Amino acid sequence: MRTPDMPAIDWRWAAALIGLIALGPVLTIGGAKMLERDALATAARVQAEAAPRIAAAAQDHDARELLRAAVRRPTASVWLDRVAAALPAEARVARMTQAADGAVELEITAPDPDPVRTALRRDPAFAGFREAGQRRAGALILIRYRRAA
Structure with missing residues (x-):
């Protein structure tokens, strides 16, 4: 409207x-x-x-x-010095390699592997190393250790 x-x-x-x-x-x-x-x-x-x-x-x-x-990473010479200080008198380093990625492999000869194992277990620097095998090398036993990178 x-x-x-x-x-x-x-x-x-x-x-x-x-x-x-x-x-x-x-x-x-x-x-x-x-x-x-x-x-x-x-x-x-x-x-x-x-x-x-x-x-x-x-x-x-x-x-x-x-x-x-x-x-x-520690160099090969540092590892060799540490091993030499830790090993018993009758044990010797037969071979050591260090890969580019930092993996370390040690071969140690000794008449008896048990003192070597004990000596390496005592040193904290070798806590990362694992035994990778052993074999007889003449009158000695060759023990192989590996440490991953």
């Missing part, structure tokens, strides 16, 4: 206002999608440009870690 004081409502203006209100979120979402696409493209470009430097840094880090581990 219309009163003479109220003008007629123009529904076109109301529809335009509703459309304008609804257009705000749509434009915001569209703008956000464009910004996201641009940011992803920039990130991909930067990542492609930085990939060689990142790979070189990783390779440098690996080389430093390998060198650090090699420097911290």
